[in-house]
Each structure stands twice: as structure tokens, then as C-alpha cells.
Amino acid sequence: MEALINTRKPGDFRLGLQAGISIAVGYFPVALTFGLLARTTGLSFYETVMMSLLVFAGAAQYISLSLIAIGTGVFEIILTTFIVNIRHFLMSASLNEKLEKEKGWVKAIYSFGITDETFTVISVKDGKVKTAFAFGVILISYASWVVNSGLGYIIGEILPQFLQVSMGVALYAMFVGLLVPSMKKSVKVVYLAATAAALNSVFLFTTSISEGWAIMISTIVSAVLVEFVTSRNMKGEPSNE
Incomplete structure (x- = not known):
């Protein structure tokens, strides 16, 4: 990835990092809460961080936690996650037209980092978007999500036991918070x-x-x-x- 970025104008990657700062800041409380809830659900620190590393999808990870909490099987969790994230097919197709032409393996790398937020920031940029810009937006967003997920888990370890137990309610409150604004619209x-x-x-x-x-x-x-x-x-x- 480093070699790829160096072949572009240095400013593109920096601009991407700058554009992604707002996403990174926005991810802080959500990822922190995910880490806290992951601990109360029974995940280990490494499982929590690995989920954020390999999945990088907020809604899907929260839904996975709720399914894990009720003892749902692996296949059901995977299928539910697929359904929740099926919109990514449309977002990927849209960005394929927006970004400059690249090799398939390069597209495969940055497609992993497409979320609702990174998609929005990249898609609203005027003209053809450089690959380095997209990598900048995705990298800082991804780093924020993963690091703060782990931080949330660590904070959960020092919370009093009664607060750790009560955090289970926050999972359902999170879903209500996501649903109500959409229902109003x-x-x-x-x-x-x-x-x-x-x-x-x-x-x-x-x-x-x-x-x-x-x-x-x-x-x-x-x-x-x-x-x-x-x-x-x-x-x-x-x-x-």
C-alpha cells in the first residue's frame, strides 16, 4: 500500500487524511461503546479487536453482539451481517465510477474500507477521486475504529461490576437511537x-x-x-x- 501511495501526488493522501478526521472523531464514542459492550457480551480483548480489524462495520458488529448474547449460531450471524451490509454492493458500484481507474487488487483493498461515512466523504468530492485520497480517508477512519474498540474494552475492565452488567442495556438503547431518527424521516x-x-x-x-x-x-x-x-x-x- 505504501508503494501505491508514493506513486501518487503526496497531497492526495494528506487531503484524504484531513477529510477523514471528522469520521475518526465521530467513530470515537461509537467504537468505545462497542468495546465496552463486547466485554460485557463475553468476548475477549483479542476477539473484540479482531472483529473490528476484520469486519469494520459498526451496525453489523453491534448486531453480531446482540446475536452472540442470545447464543445464535455462526451461520445465522454471518447471514444476518450479509443482509445488513448488502447496501455495500451499491456503494461499491458507485465509487467504482467515482474513483480513478485502478487494478482489481487495489480496488479490493480500498473496498474493504467502505462504510456509510467513508463513502459519503469520498463520493461528495468534486471530479475524479484519486486512489491515494480514498486510502487517506479510509486509513484514519479504520485506525480510529480499531484503536477505540480496544480502548473501550480496556476501560470496561476498570469499571465497577454493576456498571459492566448494566452496559447490556446500552446495546438496545444504541439500536433505538439508530432507528428513531430514521423513523422520523x-x-x-x-x-x-x-x-x-x-x-x-x-x-x-x-x-x-x-x-x-x-x-x-x-x-x-x-x-x-x-x-x-x-x-x-x-x-x-x-x-x-
Whole structure:
């Protein structure tokens, strides 16, 4: 990677680092909380840091913690993570057009660092974006996420036991905090959340499906149902022409 960066204008990489500072700062409290919750969930320090190193996806990692806490199997966690991050296909396709042409292995490296935040910063830059700029944005964001995840775990070790136990509630509070702003912006999200919650309850209380599978199936079915109903309603609306 170092050789790649040196072949570009030095300013591109520096500009990328500067542009990514705001992301790094924003990741600080979220990654810190992830580290705290990972410890209360039962992960070791190395497992916590390795998850951030290898996954680097905030929402997926938080969901993984909730699934681990209820004893969900590995396959269900992987599949749920895939569904949550499926939007990355669209983001990657968009950035493929935005960034300068590169070899496939180079694209594979920086595609790992695509998150909602890095995608936004890179995509809003005017004109064709240099690879070095993208690496700068991703590197500082990635470093912040990994380091602060480990720091959060270490802080968790020195917290009183009653605070460590109560941190489990923070996991659900985090999901509520992520969901409510989206619900305020779109009625569709309200329908989606309500449908998924109702289906999940039905699966849990009327079938022998495990909690992990219930969450995953509810998510998929509710998304398909809400999208189907929404598209049908849009087709039924009278044209303004």
C-alpha cells in the first residue's frame, strides 16, 4: 500500500487524511461503546479487536453482539451481517465510477474500507477521486475504529461490576437511537420496523425457530412486504401529466 501511495501526488493522501478526521472523531464514542459492550457480551480483548480489524462495520458488529448474547449460531450471524451490509454492493458500484481507474487488487483493498461515512466523504468530492485520497480517508477512519474498540474494552475492565452488567442495556438503547431518527424521516421505516417486530414476535411465540433465525427471517420478510406494498401504492397513484 505504501508503494501505491508514493506513486501518487503526496497531497492526495494528506487531503484524504484531513477529510477523514471528522469520521475518526465521530467513530470515537461509537467504537468505545462497542468495546465496552463486547466485554460485557463475553468476548475477549483479542476477539473484540479482531472483529473490528476484520469486519469494520459498526451496525453489523453491534448486531453480531446482540446475536452472540442470545447464543445464535455462526451461520445465522454471518447471514444476518450479509443482509445488513448488502447496501455495500451499491456503494461499491458507485465509487467504482467515482474513483480513478485502478487494478482489481487495489480496488479490493480500498473496498474493504467502505462504510456509510467513508463513502459519503469520498463520493461528495468534486471530479475524479484519486486512489491515494480514498486510502487517506479510509486509513484514519479504520485506525480510529480499531484503536477505540480496544480502548473501550480496556476501560470496561476498570469499571465497577454493576456498571459492566448494566452496559447490556446500552446495546438496545444504541439500536433505538439508530432507528428513531430514521423513523422520523420516513413513514416507510416505521412500517418496516413495526412489521419486523410483529413478525419476530409471531415466530418466537408460535414456532420453534431460534431467536437468531426469527430476527433474520422477520427482517427479510418485512422488507419484501413493505417494498411490495409501497411499489403497488406508487403504481396506483394517478399521474400528474
